[in-house]
Amino acid sequence: MKGEKAIFFDTGPVISLVMSRLVWVLPHLKKQYGGHFYITPAVKLELIDRPISIKRFEFEALQVMKLINDGTLEVYEKVPKGNAAQLINLANNTFSINGKTVDIIQEGEIESVSCALNVGAEAVVMDERTLRLFIENGPELKSLLERRFNSEVVADTDKMKAFSQALKGITIIRSVELVAVAFKLGILNAYIPKEKKGSELLLDSVLWATRYNGCSVMDNEIESIKSFLLK
Protein backbone atom coordinates (compact mmCIF):
# COMPACT_ATOMS: atom_id res chain seq x y z
CA MET A 1 0.00 0.00 0.00
CA LYS A 2 1.45 3.36 -1.03
CA GLY A 3 2.11 5.89 1.69
CA GLU A 4 2.18 3.29 4.48
CA LYS A 5 3.69 4.56 7.72
CA ALA A 6 6.74 2.40 7.64
CA ILE A 7 10.49 2.29 7.94
CA PHE A 8 12.59 -0.40 6.29
CA PHE A 9 15.71 -1.74 7.95
CA ASP A 10 18.74 -3.01 6.07
CA THR A 11 20.92 -5.70 7.68
CA GLY A 12 23.74 -3.39 8.81
CA PRO A 13 21.92 -1.18 11.33
CA VAL A 14 20.39 -4.14 13.14
CA ILE A 15 23.83 -5.77 13.36
CA SER A 16 25.32 -2.48 14.61
CA LEU A 17 22.63 -2.17 17.29
CA VAL A 18 22.93 -5.80 18.42
CA MET A 19 26.72 -5.58 18.59
CA SER A 20 26.51 -2.24 20.42
CA ARG A 21 24.11 -3.80 22.97
CA LEU A 22 21.60 -1.12 22.00
CA VAL A 23 19.07 -3.19 20.11
CA TRP A 24 16.65 -2.94 23.06
CA VAL A 25 15.91 0.66 22.03
CA LEU A 26 14.04 -0.54 18.93
CA PRO A 27 10.73 -1.47 20.67
CA HIS A 28 10.76 1.98 22.35
CA LEU A 29 11.45 3.69 19.04
CA LYS A 30 8.72 1.71 17.33
CA LYS A 31 6.21 2.73 19.99
CA GLN A 32 7.20 6.35 19.52
CA TYR A 33 7.02 6.02 15.74
CA GLY A 34 3.61 4.36 15.62
CA GLY A 35 4.17 2.60 12.30
CA HIS A 36 5.78 -0.53 10.91
CA PHE A 37 9.43 -1.49 11.22
CA TYR A 38 9.99 -3.79 8.26
CA ILE A 39 12.77 -6.08 7.17
CA THR A 40 12.77 -7.96 3.87
CA PRO A 41 13.21 -11.75 3.55
CA ALA A 42 16.80 -11.25 2.33
CA VAL A 43 17.58 -9.15 5.41
CA LYS A 44 15.96 -11.78 7.66
CA LEU A 45 18.12 -14.43 6.00
CA GLU A 46 21.27 -12.50 6.85
CA LEU A 47 20.12 -11.47 10.32
CA ILE A 48 18.68 -14.77 11.54
CA ASP A 49 18.69 -17.75 9.20
CA ARG A 50 22.43 -17.70 8.41
CA PRO A 51 23.89 -16.68 11.80
CA ILE A 52 21.70 -19.17 13.66
CA SER A 53 23.91 -21.88 12.16
CA ILE A 54 27.16 -20.09 13.09
CA LYS A 55 28.08 -20.72 16.72
CA ARG A 56 29.75 -17.31 17.02
CA PHE A 57 26.54 -15.48 16.12
CA GLU A 58 23.82 -17.82 17.38
CA PHE A 59 22.78 -15.60 20.25
CA GLU A 60 22.86 -12.49 18.08
CA ALA A 61 20.44 -14.24 15.72
CA LEU A 62 18.17 -15.08 18.67
CA GLN A 63 18.13 -11.45 19.74
CA VAL A 64 16.85 -10.44 16.31
CA MET A 65 14.40 -13.36 16.30
CA LYS A 66 12.97 -12.03 19.57
CA LEU A 67 12.32 -8.68 17.89
CA ILE A 68 10.29 -10.45 15.22
CA ASN A 69 8.47 -12.60 17.76
CA ASP A 70 7.44 -9.59 19.84
CA GLY A 71 6.32 -7.73 16.72
CA THR A 72 8.95 -5.00 16.76
CA LEU A 73 10.28 -6.06 13.37
CA GLU A 74 7.96 -7.39 10.70
CA VAL A 75 9.01 -9.33 7.63
CA TYR A 76 7.70 -7.63 4.51
CA GLU A 77 7.02 -10.48 2.09
CA LYS A 78 5.68 -8.58 -0.91
CA VAL A 79 9.06 -7.79 -2.43
CA PRO A 80 8.59 -6.22 -5.87
CA LYS A 81 10.94 -8.67 -7.57
CA GLY A 82 10.81 -7.01 -10.98
CA ASN A 83 11.67 -3.60 -9.60
CA ALA A 84 14.45 -4.99 -7.42
CA ALA A 85 15.92 -6.87 -10.38
CA GLN A 86 15.81 -3.71 -12.49
CA LEU A 87 17.60 -1.72 -9.80
CA ILE A 88 20.29 -4.33 -9.22
CA ASN A 89 20.79 -4.58 -12.95
CA LEU A 90 21.34 -0.82 -13.13
CA ALA A 91 23.61 -0.75 -10.07
CA ASN A 92 25.81 -3.61 -11.15
CA ASN A 93 26.17 -2.49 -14.74
CA THR A 94 27.16 1.09 -14.00
CA PHE A 95 30.84 0.69 -13.23
CA SER A 96 33.36 -1.27 -15.23
CA ILE A 97 37.02 -2.06 -14.92
CA ASN A 98 39.03 -3.31 -17.88
CA GLY A 99 35.82 -3.66 -19.87
CA LYS A 100 34.15 -5.84 -17.24
CA THR A 101 31.25 -4.57 -15.15
CA VAL A 102 31.74 -4.77 -11.40
CA ASP A 103 28.99 -6.09 -9.14
CA ILE A 104 29.24 -3.65 -6.28
CA ILE A 105 25.89 -4.31 -4.62
CA GLN A 106 24.36 -7.61 -3.55
CA GLU A 107 20.84 -8.39 -4.69
CA GLY A 108 19.47 -8.67 -1.17
CA GLU A 109 20.76 -5.21 -0.30
CA ILE A 110 18.58 -3.58 -2.91
CA GLU A 111 15.42 -5.28 -1.59
CA SER A 112 14.98 -2.84 1.29
CA VAL A 113 15.07 0.27 -0.89
CA SER A 114 12.95 -1.38 -3.53
CA CYS A 115 10.29 -2.29 -0.95
CA ALA A 116 10.52 1.16 0.62
CA LEU A 117 9.80 2.71 -2.76
CA ASN A 118 6.93 0.32 -3.31
CA VAL A 119 5.10 1.19 -0.10
CA GLY A 120 6.16 4.84 -0.01
CA ALA A 121 7.97 4.26 3.28
CA GLU A 122 9.22 7.23 5.23
CA ALA A 123 12.80 6.04 5.42
CA VAL A 124 15.31 3.26 5.00
CA VAL A 125 17.74 2.63 7.83
CA MET A 126 21.05 1.77 6.22
CA ASP A 127 24.56 1.76 7.67
CA GLU A 128 26.12 0.50 4.47
CA ARG A 129 28.36 3.06 2.80
CA THR A 130 28.38 1.86 -0.82
CA LEU A 131 24.66 1.72 -1.55
CA ARG A 132 24.01 4.90 0.43
CA LEU A 133 26.68 6.73 -1.54
CA PHE A 134 25.28 5.39 -4.79
CA ILE A 135 21.79 6.66 -3.94
CA GLU A 136 22.89 10.02 -2.60
CA ASN A 137 25.95 10.80 -4.70
CA GLY A 138 26.83 8.48 -7.57
CA PRO A 139 29.81 10.55 -8.79
CA GLU A 140 31.36 10.30 -5.33
CA LEU A 141 31.07 6.52 -5.47
CA LYS A 142 32.86 6.64 -8.81
CA SER A 143 35.64 8.69 -7.20
CA LEU A 144 35.87 6.18 -4.35
CA LEU A 145 36.21 3.25 -6.75
CA GLU A 146 38.78 5.19 -8.79
CA ARG A 147 40.86 5.91 -5.70
CA ARG A 148 40.74 2.35 -4.44
CA PHE A 149 41.28 0.38 -7.64
CA ASN A 150 44.57 0.49 -9.44
CA SER A 151 42.85 0.02 -12.79
CA GLU A 152 40.76 2.65 -14.56
CA VAL A 153 37.12 2.76 -13.51
CA VAL A 154 34.62 3.69 -16.19
CA ALA A 155 31.13 4.81 -15.17
CA ASP A 156 28.08 4.66 -17.39
CA THR A 157 26.65 8.07 -16.51
CA ASP A 158 23.24 7.32 -18.00
CA LYS A 159 22.84 4.27 -15.78
CA MET A 160 24.22 6.18 -12.81
CA LYS A 161 21.63 8.92 -13.34
CA ALA A 162 18.84 6.39 -13.92
CA PHE A 163 19.69 4.65 -10.64
CA SER A 164 19.76 7.92 -8.69
CA GLN A 165 16.54 9.04 -10.36
CA ALA A 166 14.77 5.79 -9.51
CA LEU A 167 15.70 6.16 -5.86
CA LYS A 168 15.25 9.90 -5.65
CA GLY A 169 13.25 10.84 -2.62
CA ILE A 170 14.33 7.89 -0.49
CA THR A 171 15.25 9.17 2.96
CA ILE A 172 18.19 7.34 4.46
CA ILE A 173 19.03 7.32 8.12
CA ARG A 174 21.59 5.22 9.97
CA SER A 175 21.78 3.37 13.28
CA VAL A 176 23.72 6.35 14.65
CA GLU A 177 20.70 8.58 14.05
CA LEU A 178 18.37 6.02 15.66
CA VAL A 179 20.54 6.08 18.74
CA ALA A 180 20.58 9.87 18.66
CA VAL A 181 16.77 9.88 18.54
CA ALA A 182 16.66 7.40 21.46
CA PHE A 183 18.94 9.74 23.41
CA LYS A 184 16.77 12.75 22.62
CA LEU A 185 13.66 10.85 23.72
CA GLY A 186 15.28 10.00 27.05
CA ILE A 187 15.18 6.25 26.36
CA LEU A 188 18.81 5.98 27.45
CA ASN A 189 18.50 8.18 30.55
CA ALA A 190 19.04 5.30 33.00
CA TYR A 191 22.64 5.22 31.79
CA ILE A 192 23.47 8.87 32.50
CA PRO A 193 26.35 8.79 34.98
CA LYS A 194 26.00 10.96 38.07
CA GLU A 195 28.75 13.33 37.21
CA LYS A 196 29.24 16.65 35.54
CA LYS A 197 28.51 16.37 31.82
CA GLY A 198 27.00 12.93 32.38
CA SER A 199 24.61 13.30 29.43
CA GLU A 200 27.45 14.26 27.14
CA LEU A 201 29.42 11.20 28.21
CA LEU A 202 26.43 8.94 27.57
CA LEU A 203 25.77 10.43 24.14
CA ASP A 204 29.42 10.18 23.19
CA SER A 205 29.56 6.54 24.30
CA VAL A 206 26.50 5.37 22.37
CA LEU A 207 27.37 7.23 19.17
CA TRP A 208 30.87 5.78 19.15
CA ALA A 209 29.48 2.34 20.01
CA THR A 210 27.52 2.31 16.76
CA ARG A 211 30.54 3.61 14.86
CA TYR A 212 32.78 0.85 16.24
CA ASN A 213 30.19 -1.78 15.46
CA GLY A 214 29.89 -1.04 11.80
CA CYS A 215 27.88 2.12 11.23
CA SER A 216 29.48 4.12 8.46
CA VAL A 217 29.76 7.54 10.07
CA MET A 218 32.59 10.05 10.04
CA ASP A 219 34.22 11.33 13.22
CA ASN A 220 33.19 14.91 12.46
CA GLU A 221 29.60 13.79 11.93
CA ILE A 222 29.57 12.34 15.45
CA GLU A 223 30.82 15.68 16.74
CA SER A 224 28.11 17.53 14.80
CA ILE A 225 25.39 15.24 16.15
CA LYS A 226 26.68 15.76 19.70
CA SER A 227 26.79 19.53 19.34
CA PHE A 228 23.29 19.61 17.93
CA LEU A 229 21.74 17.42 20.62
CA LEU A 230 23.55 18.99 23.55
CA LYS A 231 22.99 22.62 22.65
Next chain:
Amino acid sequence: MKGVIKKDLLQILSRVREILEKKDPSDYEELKSLSEQSIEDVAVHKDLDLISVTVLVYSIYKILPDLKEEDYKDLNAAFKLAYSSLVENQLGRYNQNIKTLYNLISKSNAKIKVHLQDVMHAARIKKSASLLGKGLSIGQAAGLMGLSNWDLQQYVGGTTMMEPQKESFPAIKRLTNALQIFGVK
Protein backbone atom coordinates in the same frame (compact mmCIF):
# COMPACT_ATOMS: atom_id res chain seq x y z
CA MET B 1 37.96 -21.38 -17.07
CA LYS B 2 38.13 -18.03 -18.81
CA GLY B 3 41.40 -17.03 -20.45
CA VAL B 4 41.75 -13.88 -18.39
CA ILE B 5 41.32 -15.85 -15.14
CA LYS B 6 43.84 -18.44 -16.24
CA LYS B 7 46.32 -15.69 -17.05
CA ASP B 8 45.83 -14.11 -13.60
CA LEU B 9 46.15 -17.45 -11.84
CA LEU B 10 49.29 -18.35 -13.74
CA GLN B 11 50.87 -15.04 -12.77
CA ILE B 12 50.06 -15.57 -9.10
CA LEU B 13 51.10 -19.23 -9.00
CA SER B 14 54.28 -18.53 -10.91
CA ARG B 15 55.34 -15.83 -8.46
CA VAL B 16 54.44 -17.94 -5.41
CA ARG B 17 56.42 -20.80 -6.91
CA GLU B 18 59.45 -18.52 -7.34
CA ILE B 19 59.16 -17.23 -3.78
CA LEU B 20 58.90 -20.73 -2.33
CA GLU B 21 61.73 -21.96 -4.54
CA LYS B 22 64.07 -19.14 -3.55
CA LYS B 23 63.20 -19.62 0.11
CA ASP B 24 64.29 -16.19 1.15
CA PRO B 25 62.22 -15.07 4.18
CA SER B 26 62.54 -11.46 3.06
CA ASP B 27 60.32 -12.39 0.09
CA TYR B 28 57.53 -13.83 2.22
CA GLU B 29 55.94 -10.43 2.74
CA GLU B 30 55.40 -10.37 -1.01
CA LEU B 31 52.86 -13.19 -0.62
CA LYS B 32 50.70 -10.77 1.32
CA SER B 33 50.89 -8.09 -1.37
CA LEU B 34 50.33 -10.73 -4.03
CA SER B 35 47.04 -11.76 -2.45
CA GLU B 36 46.20 -8.06 -2.09
CA GLN B 37 46.77 -7.47 -5.80
CA SER B 38 44.66 -10.44 -6.79
CA ILE B 39 41.75 -9.16 -4.69
CA GLU B 40 41.08 -6.59 -7.40
CA ASP B 41 40.64 -9.41 -9.88
CA VAL B 42 38.32 -11.11 -7.41
CA ALA B 43 36.23 -7.94 -7.24
CA VAL B 44 35.98 -7.71 -11.00
CA HIS B 45 35.58 -11.37 -11.96
CA LYS B 46 33.95 -12.95 -8.87
CA ASP B 47 35.66 -16.15 -9.89
CA LEU B 48 35.84 -19.06 -7.44
CA ASP B 49 39.26 -20.22 -8.66
CA LEU B 50 40.67 -16.76 -8.06
CA ILE B 51 39.03 -16.54 -4.63
CA SER B 52 40.41 -19.94 -3.70
CA VAL B 53 43.97 -19.05 -4.72
CA THR B 54 43.79 -15.59 -3.13
CA VAL B 55 42.78 -17.10 0.23
CA LEU B 56 45.36 -19.87 -0.21
CA VAL B 57 48.22 -17.44 -0.82
CA TYR B 58 47.26 -15.33 2.18
CA SER B 59 46.98 -18.43 4.37
CA ILE B 60 50.44 -19.58 3.27
CA TYR B 61 51.79 -16.13 4.10
CA LYS B 62 50.37 -16.50 7.61
CA ILE B 63 51.67 -20.01 8.32
CA LEU B 64 55.03 -19.92 6.53
CA PRO B 65 57.10 -18.83 9.55
CA ASP B 66 55.91 -21.93 11.47
CA LEU B 67 56.30 -24.42 8.66
CA LYS B 68 58.58 -27.45 9.10
CA GLU B 69 61.23 -28.10 6.45
CA GLU B 70 59.50 -31.25 5.24
CA ASP B 71 56.15 -29.52 4.89
CA TYR B 72 57.80 -26.63 3.10
CA LYS B 73 59.17 -29.03 0.48
CA ASP B 74 55.75 -30.66 -0.02
CA LEU B 75 54.11 -27.27 -0.38
CA ASN B 76 56.67 -26.15 -2.93
CA ALA B 77 56.24 -29.35 -4.93
CA ALA B 78 52.44 -29.05 -4.87
CA PHE B 79 52.62 -25.47 -6.11
CA LYS B 80 54.82 -26.56 -9.01
CA LEU B 81 52.28 -29.23 -9.90
CA ALA B 82 49.38 -26.82 -9.71
CA TYR B 83 51.22 -24.40 -11.96
CA SER B 84 52.14 -27.01 -14.57
CA SER B 85 48.60 -28.47 -14.55
CA LEU B 86 47.21 -25.07 -15.31
CA VAL B 87 49.79 -24.39 -18.02
CA GLU B 88 48.79 -27.70 -19.64
CA ASN B 89 45.12 -26.82 -19.23
CA GLN B 90 44.56 -29.95 -17.14
CA LEU B 91 41.83 -28.34 -15.06
CA GLY B 92 40.72 -31.48 -13.23
CA ARG B 93 44.29 -32.09 -12.13
CA TYR B 94 44.72 -28.42 -11.27
CA ASN B 95 41.68 -28.47 -8.96
CA GLN B 96 43.02 -31.62 -7.32
CA ASN B 97 46.40 -29.88 -6.81
CA ILE B 98 44.74 -26.88 -5.15
CA LYS B 99 42.81 -29.25 -2.90
CA THR B 100 46.09 -30.96 -2.05
CA LEU B 101 47.62 -27.60 -1.18
CA TYR B 102 44.78 -26.85 1.24
CA ASN B 103 45.18 -30.35 2.72
CA LEU B 104 48.93 -29.88 3.04
CA ILE B 105 48.41 -26.71 5.03
CA SER B 106 45.99 -28.46 7.35
CA LYS B 107 48.31 -31.45 7.82
CA SER B 108 51.54 -29.48 8.03
CA ASN B 109 51.92 -29.62 11.79
CA ALA B 110 49.87 -29.85 14.94
CA LYS B 111 50.24 -26.21 15.81
CA ILE B 112 48.95 -25.07 12.46
CA LYS B 113 46.24 -27.68 12.39
CA VAL B 114 44.78 -26.36 15.61
CA HIS B 115 44.69 -22.87 14.18
CA LEU B 116 43.91 -23.72 10.59
CA GLN B 117 40.22 -22.88 10.81
CA ASP B 118 41.18 -19.57 12.38
CA VAL B 119 43.83 -18.91 9.74
CA MET B 120 41.46 -19.68 6.88
CA HIS B 121 38.64 -17.76 8.47
CA ALA B 122 40.91 -14.80 9.18
CA ALA B 123 42.23 -14.93 5.62
CA ARG B 124 38.70 -14.79 4.23
CA ILE B 125 37.81 -11.91 6.55
CA LYS B 126 40.95 -10.01 5.57
CA LYS B 127 40.30 -10.50 1.87
CA SER B 128 36.66 -9.61 2.33
CA ALA B 129 37.65 -6.42 4.13
CA SER B 130 39.94 -5.59 1.21
CA LEU B 131 36.97 -5.90 -1.15
CA LEU B 132 35.01 -3.59 1.11
CA GLY B 133 37.93 -1.19 1.06
CA LYS B 134 37.82 -1.21 -2.74
CA GLY B 135 34.26 0.12 -2.57
CA LEU B 136 32.12 -3.01 -2.79
CA SER B 137 29.10 -3.18 -0.50
CA ILE B 138 29.37 -5.14 2.73
CA GLY B 139 26.98 -7.83 1.47
CA GLN B 140 28.88 -8.22 -1.77
CA ALA B 141 32.27 -8.29 -0.05
CA ALA B 142 31.18 -10.82 2.58
CA GLY B 143 29.22 -12.92 0.10
CA LEU B 144 32.14 -13.33 -2.29
CA MET B 145 34.26 -14.82 0.48
CA GLY B 146 31.46 -17.00 1.80
CA LEU B 147 31.16 -15.03 5.02
CA SER B 148 28.14 -13.65 6.81
CA ASN B 149 27.65 -9.89 7.18
CA TRP B 150 28.08 -10.40 10.93
CA ASP B 151 31.64 -11.67 10.45
CA LEU B 152 32.65 -8.76 8.27
CA GLN B 153 30.84 -6.02 10.13
CA GLN B 154 32.32 -7.18 13.44
CA TYR B 155 35.79 -7.02 11.93
CA VAL B 156 35.57 -3.76 10.03
CA GLY B 157 33.74 -1.98 12.85
CA GLY B 158 37.08 -1.69 14.58
CA THR B 159 38.74 -0.23 11.52
CA THR B 160 38.22 2.89 9.46
CA MET B 161 37.07 0.86 6.45
CA MET B 162 33.39 1.59 6.89
CA GLU B 163 34.10 5.24 7.32
CA PRO B 164 33.07 7.23 4.27
CA GLN B 165 35.71 9.51 2.79
CA LYS B 166 33.23 12.24 2.22
CA GLU B 167 29.55 12.65 3.04
CA SER B 168 27.49 14.56 0.53
CA PHE B 169 24.48 14.64 2.83
CA PRO B 170 24.94 16.95 5.85
CA ALA B 171 24.93 15.12 9.19
CA ILE B 172 22.57 17.60 10.81
CA LYS B 173 20.11 17.35 7.94
CA ARG B 174 20.08 13.56 8.31
CA LEU B 175 19.63 13.88 12.06
CA THR B 176 16.77 16.38 11.77
CA ASN B 177 15.12 14.06 9.22
CA ALA B 178 15.35 11.25 11.76
CA LEU B 179 13.99 13.40 14.58
CA GLN B 180 11.14 14.52 12.36
CA ILE B 181 10.26 10.96 11.33
CA PHE B 182 10.02 9.99 15.00
CA GLY B 183 8.03 13.11 15.83
CA VAL B 184 10.69 14.52 18.13
CA LYS B 185 10.62 18.28 18.50
